[in-house]
Amino acid sequence: MAAYHLDTFEAYLDARRQAAENPEAFWASIAAHFAWKRPWDNVLSADFERAHNRWFEGGILNITENCLDRHLEIRGNKLALIWEPNDPRERFVRLTFRELHTQVCQVANVLKKHGIQKGDRVALYMPMIPELAVSVLACARIGAVHSVVFAGFSAQSLADRIQDAGARCVLTSDGLYRGNKEIPVKRVVDEALEQCPTVEKVLVVERTLWAVSMQPGRDFWMHEEVETVERDCAAAPMEAEDPLFILYTSGSTGKPKGVVHSGGGYMVYAGYTFRNVFQCRESEVFWCTADIGWITGHSYLLYGPLLNGTTTLMFEGVPTHPDPGRFWQVCDKHGVNVFYTAPTAIRALMAAGEDHVLAYSLDSLRLLGTVGEPINEEAWHWYHIHVGKERCPIVDTWWQTETGGIMISGLGALSPMKPAHAGLPLPGVEAVLLDKEGREIEATEAEGLLCIKRPWPGMIRTTYGDHDRCVQTYFSAFKGYYFTGDGAKRASDGLFRIIGRVDDVINVSGHRFGTAEIENAINGCKAVAESAVVGYPHPIKGQGIHAYVVLRESAGASDEPQLEIVHAEIVEAVVESIGRIAKPDRIQMAPGLPKTRSGKIMRRILRKIAEGETESFGDTSTLLDPDVVQALVQGYRSLSEH
Numbered sequence: 321m322a323a324y325h326l327d328t329f330e331a332y333l334d335a336r337r338q339a340a341e342n343p344e345a346f347w348a349s350i351a352a353h354f355a356w357k358r359p360w361d362n363v364l365s366a367d368f369e370r371a372h373n374r375w376f377e378g379g380i381l382n383i384t385e386n387c388l389d390r391h392l393e394i395r396g397n398k399l400a401l402i403w404e405p406n407d408p409r410e411r412f413v414r415l416t417f418r419e420l421h422t423q424v425c426q427v428a429n430v431l432k433k434h435g436i437q438k439g440d441r442v443a444l445y446m447p448m449i450p451e452l453a454v455s456v457l458a459c460a461r462i463g464a465v466h467s468v469v470f471a472g473f474s475a476q477s478l479a480d481r482i483q484d485a486g487a488r489c490v491l492t493s494d495g496l497y498r499g500n501k502e503i504p505v506k507r508v509v510d511e512a513l514e515q516c517p518t519v520e521k522v523l524v525v526e527r528t529l530w531a532v533s534m535q536p537g538r539d540f541w542m543h544e545e546v547e548t549v550e551r552d553c554a555a556a557p558m559e560a561e562d563p564l565f566i567l568y569t570s571g572s573t574g575k576p577k578g579v580v581h582s583g584g585g586y587m588v589y590a591g592y593t594f595r596n597v598f599q600c601r602e603s604e605v606f607w608c609t610a611d612i613g614w615i616t617g618h619s620y621l622l623y624g625p626l627l628n629g630t631t632t633l634m635f636e637g638v639p640t641h642p643d644p645g646r647f648w649q650v651c652d653k654h655g656v657n658v659f660y661t662a663p664t665a666i667r668a669l670m671a672a673g674e675d676h677v678l679a680y681s682l683d684s685l686r687l688l689g690t691v692g693e694p695i696n697e698e699a700w701h702w703y704h705i706h707v708g709k710e711r712c713p714i715v716d717t718w719w720q721t722e723t724g725g726i727m728i729s730g731l732g733a734l735s736p737m738k739p740a741h742a743g744l745p746l747p748g749v750e751a752v753l754l755d756k757e758g759r760e761i762e763a764t765e766a767e768g769l770l771c772i773k774r775p776w777p778g779m780i781r782t783t784y785g786d787h788d789r790c791v792q793t794y795f796s797a798f799k800g801y802y803f804t805g806d807g808a809k810r811a812s813d814g815l816f817r818i819i820g821r822v823d824d825v826i827n828v829s830g831h832r833f834g835t836a837e838i839e840n841a842i843n844g845c846k847a848v849a850e851s852a853v854v855g856y857p858h859p860i861k862g863q864g865i866h867a868y869v870v871l872r873e874s875a876g877a878s879d880e881p882q883l884e885i886v887h888a889e890i891v892e893a894v895v896e897s898i899g900r901i902a903k904p905d906r907i908q909m910a911p912g913l914p915k916t917r918s919g920k921i922m923r924r925i926l927r928k929i930a931e932g933e934t935e936s937f938g939d940t941s942t943l944l945d946p947d948v949v950q951a952l953v954q955g956y957r958s959l960s961e962h
């Protein structure tokens with residue numbers, strides 16, 4: 321029987337061996353540590369080619385029973401959730417497992433009262449307040465499929481996601497505070513709902529007490545509704561493969577796709593990886609700074625810690641408000657033991673200077689973590705020295721929305737640690753490097769395309785409403801493998817270093833965008849003939865967005881004031897279509913794009929120019945108009961001089 325908790329490096333090696341020799345027996349023994357209403361009949365039926373991978377079939381469970389009910393007897397009065405508000409002067413909130421259980425049951429009953437049933441999709445568009453955590457769990461309680469949309473996305477993005485999922489209900493708030501910003505969340509929802517006929521009910525949480533319009537029969541205040549329902553709600557019995565949630569994420573083509581995760585496998589994987597990567601003890605406080613609108617918030621702010629009975633901290637604000645010492649102030653205030661954040665936040669705080677971090681003791685910290693993008697060595701060392709005081713190990717955790725949980729990472733203090741290296745695959749994760757022809761690279765020290773060779777319980781089940789897209793995106797590039805879209809290096813000691821995306825996905829401050837998504841928004845402007853978007857190295861964000869835009873002849877490209885208007889229109893188009901988070905950092909007006917004779921844009925050249933390269937573009941003879949390259953270089957120069 322495989323141990324649920326790995327407490328030595330040898331135990332990790334042993335688990336890896338067991339998982340490789342008999343994966344089904346391995347995962348069955350991990351799954352046995354959870355509460356099932358009915359055990360599974362079959363651990364795994366796998367088919368990579370058709371993307372038909374099913375775990376623990378026949379098993380019946382409810383993930384909220386594992387997050388809440390299971391703990392009531394032994395740790396009912398222990399803190400489950402600590403909430404720190406945007407404004408440090410406002411009161412924080414603490415909820416025990418018992419209190420959280422009651423709140424989840426109440427909201428679950430409100431959903432039921434409004435006709436929401438098992439299998440219905442519920443969209444959540446909310447600030448980082450306890451009610452968001454409660455609402456997510458309330459959906460899971462009754463078997464409704466939650467689709468959390470980060471409350472920084474625009475009304476159009478929200479509408480797209482609601483429509484794609486066919487959501488019947490939206491949970492939101494009156495407004496939102498984030499740093500110095502105040503966002504009228506309900507107004508964004510109202511605008512989105514003009515295009516969403518499937519939505520019958522909107523439940524609104526009070527946060528800012530701003531006046532909002534409430535549509536009779538459709539919109540209800542959550543605090544009033546909660547008063548009308550029972551305080552207990554039986555957990556719906558769910559099949560292991562019933563969908564638990566949809567989370568939209570960007571790929572190389574088209575609109576963002578709804579990644580679907582099912583309850584049984586996701587629970588086992590999020591629980592197991594949380595336990596072992598962060599090694600939290602019973603008395604510890606865990607803080608993941610991600611928003612619940614991203615997968616990191618799902619798996620390691622909410623489900624992972626609660627599944628393990630760990631106290632999780634939720635923060636409403638941003639790292640730099642009211643000053644760049646906020647993260648560290650919160651660590652001291654709540655005695656945080658494990659702190660998990662993104663490299664972009666570390667780089668931003670590093671740029672603000674050491675004084676902000678040196679002002680706090682940070683004595684409670686035991687372990688640090690990073691996620692979302694490659695961490696550069698300078699930021700890694702700053703984090704290690706100034707935050708971790710060279711005492712706390714760092715786990716650099718590589719994974720994706722599609723993987724459900726951490727795939728490659730150190731395990732607390734147990735594993736070897738090397739700056740900028742994610743490390744070794746977790747037990748049961750068979751990570752391989754392929755060359756461009758799809759051949760597995762045997763040598764340990766190598767660079768290639770990162771693929772996963774075997775199913776794991778937390779893996780993506782489908783892309784909502786379009787299974788073929790799931791097959792095409794992840795399982796078709798290389799037969800028999802899940803293709804991650806990342807390039808990676810493996811050092812002689814077997815440790816992986818993630819290089820970054822090899823497809824047309826840009827990772828801006830740990831947020832994924834498809835270049836096509838941004839181009840579609842830009843191309844919607846009247847003055848624009850065509851555009852091409854690429855990522856370039858950015859000192860804080862990891863990657864910045866560089867847009868090359870070709871204007872229509874009628875747009876008045878030589879007229880400065882006219883150009884400024886067009887520039888503003890382009891920015892506005894992206895903000896409206898996607899959200900402020902996808903705003904291009906640079907917009908370069910271009911006379912044309914480097915295209916092959918068949919009309920394909922050579923992005924390789926555009927990427928080089930955006931990186932500041934002025935020559936050595938390789939073979940440009942296949943270009944329809946090779947002169948365009950020099951014109952683009954000139955354009956880049958005058959852009960950077962501006």
Ligand code: PRX
Binds near residue numbers: 691719827
């Ligand atoms: O390129 C990898 C990068 O983030 C991508 C996944 O993005 P998303 O689905 O939004 O999930 C982010 C949080 C899990 C990956 O394809 N990435 C994630 N973690 C790391 C990373 N790149 C380098 N190092 C990491 N630790």
